[in-house]
Amino acid sequence: MQNEEFRIQKFLLASKQKRxxxxxxxxxxxxxxxxxxxxxxxxxxxSNKINSFDMIERYLxxxxxxxxxxxxxxxxxSRSLAKFLxxxxxxxxxxxKPSTITILTRTILRILPFEALTFLRGRAxxxxxxxxxxxxxxxxxxxxxxxxxxxxLSLEKS
Numbered sequence: 001m002q003n004e005e006f007r008i009q010k011f012l013l014a015s016k017q018k019r020x021x022x023x024x025x026x027x028x029x030x031x032x033x034x035x036x037x038x039x040x041x042x043x044x045x046x047s048n049k050i051n052s053f054d055m056i057e058r059y060l061x062x063x064x065x066x067x068x069x070x071x072x073x074x075x076x077x078s079r080s081l082a083k084f085l086x087x088x089x090x091x092x093x094x095x096x097k098p099s100t101i102t103i104l105t106r107t108i109l110r111i112l113p114f115e116a117l118t119f120l121r122g123r124a125x126x127x128x129x130x131x132x133x134x135x136x137x138x139x140x141x142x143x144x145x146x147x148x149x150x151x152x153l154s155l156e157k158s
Contacts, residue, residue, distance in 0.1 A: 006095050006149045012137040014088045016119055019126070019136060023116060025082035030062075030069050063111040070107045075100050079139075089139045095146050098134050106132035 014022075038047050053061060073080045078097050079089045090106070092098050098106070109115060109128035118127040129135060 004153055006146055008091065008093050008095060008135045008137060008142075009145070012135070012141050012145060014086070014136045014138060018086050018088060019119060022080065022082040022086055022088065022136070025085060026069070026080050029081050030065055033069070034065060059113075066111060067107050070110060071104055074098075074103045074107070083136070087139050088136050089142065090134050090136055091142065092133060093135065095142055098132070102132050102134060106134055 038050070050061065070080060074090055077084075078091065083089060090098055090103070092102070106128045109131055112127065115127050125135070
């Protein structure tokens with residue numbers, strides 16, 4: 001084998017439909033978490049303040065919520081809660097877990113206005129994947145391919 005390092009192949013990538021589903025599920029989870037936190041604080045003041053935000057304040061507020069949510073879940077688990085449900089995972093091109101700085105870069109890029117629309121331009125990767133060097137793949141397919149890759153390497157060495 002010329003190149004012994006494992007590389008992500010296109011067939012491992014999560015489909016655009018699965019990526020949209022991840023976004024919808026994660027959006028609902030963030031909303032539920034926010035509502036639970038506000039209601040547990042039993043504060044109508046906080047709730048009224050959030051409801052009074054103008055468009056820019058609302059965008060900044062949700063950006064902070066998203067940064068914390070994706071930052072925490074993907075730094076520690078390599079996947080958001082939606083990715084657990086859809087059996088997908090965030091990895092680097094060689095199939096390894098992304099570093100904290102890579103996940104935070106990916107998360108900051110997600111916050112850009114209209115970033116989600118980059119998936120609609122026929123691109124294989126969205127802006128936050130492409131510029132952070134990450135891939136969202138089907139976890140079971142990734143594990144199978146990595147095992148097959150290691151098996152081939154061990155056969156070649158013997």
